[in-house]
Amino acid sequence: MSAFNRPRLLAPGPVEVSPDTLRSLSQTQIHHRTPEARKAVLEARANLSKLLGADFEVLITTTSGTGAFEAAMVSLLEDGAEVVCAEAGKFGKRWGQMAEKLGYSVTYVSTEWGKALTPQAVAAAVQGKKALFITHSETSTGVLHDLEAISKAVRAINPEILIYVDAVTSFAVAELRPQAWDLDVIVSGSQKGVAAPPGLGFAMLSPRALEVLNSGKANSRRYYLDLAKELKSQQNGETAQTPAINLIQALTVSTSRLVSIPLEDLWLEKEKMNNALVAAGLALGCSNFAERVSPATAALVPPVPLSGKQVAEAMKARGARAAAGQDAFKDSMFRISLMGYFDRYDALAVAGILEDVFAGLGVQFERGVAVKAAWEALKDQTPELVGQ
Helix, strand or coil, X not given: CCCCCCCEECCCCCCCCCHHHHHHCCCCCCCCCCHHHHHHHHHXXXXXXXXXXXXXXXXXXXXXXXXXXXXXXXXXXXXXXEEEXXXXXXXXXXXXXXXXXXXXXXXXXXXXXXXXXXXXXHHCCCCCCCEEEEECEXXXXXXXXXXXXXXXXXXXXXXXXXXXXXXXXXXXXXXXXXXXXXXXXXXXXXXXXXXXXXXXXXXXXXXXXHHHHHHCCCCCCCCCCCHHHHHHHHCCCCCCCCCCHHHHHHHHHHHHHHHCCCHHHHHHHHHHHHHHHHHXXXXXXXXECCCCECCCCEEEECCCCCCHHHHHHHHHHCCEECEECCHHHCCCCEEECCCXXXXXXXXXXXXXXXXXXXXXXXXXXXXXXXXXXXXXXXXXXXXXHCCC
């Protein structure tokens, strides 16, 4: 990396955080059983609730999002429960694999990477099942699944099923309406849309999920990942176990900026910023990997004969950390994101970086074409980019 270039974290998580969030981590260490700590926990929970836009109970775990998802499984589901895992990528499949390890009976509904799950296929599998696990924004493919339509179709078949949503990269980024869409468990993490450091998970529970939680029928073999115990503590600003209180303090700072923006405006701006990245890539000869583009991640297929890994490595050489594809698609695409502490002008900078990268890799194009395309995407909503 040239000494002239500042490092940029453009991967779809972890993300860049604001200077004031970083400064909050340098405060004097506090004890987690103090009024100051309780204030931080309550403020963080309140901010997360505002960003969710729903009357859900918000619980913070000192884990990644994966730990929060496991906590929600073992705290709500009985031993051996029959569940459905709807997946179309690496992270969607994770929840089925986790459920198998925990002794649940898993039925998979799968579609190929890059494609969107269909409501009909998911609904066909849920009769008699206790829970559905589904990923809203699939980080490995850049696809945003139509959660509203899927939930509606599923409820028509099984009204009482618990719908678990992996919203790790959609929370505070993409349109997400848990009450209107009749969802039950929303899971996310600190290192994505809320632009905080890694280390915290969020499990947000609907009234239906709370009723199940309080019924006492779930797997009793849990201790640290016990959301019933956490609920009693966190409603009073405490935590059942020692929390990462420094990270929670940082979370209150990062989310305070976000809640100052109307939620629908936040979603719209994030979508425009991601559309700008997509537009820049298309202008340079890339194509979308995702059938239905998530505002959290631009998953772009570079022009032949380039590989996604080549592009990601060339970006890294310029100080910009992107991500190649994953698993069988590691060479098929590269993924870039502005989920974190970025604004629309950063999208223009990334478009410029892409021009340098592609020129360096031998692609012929007119200089400025990617930046111009990004500007056009920022001016309008440009829905034609979705699925192009």
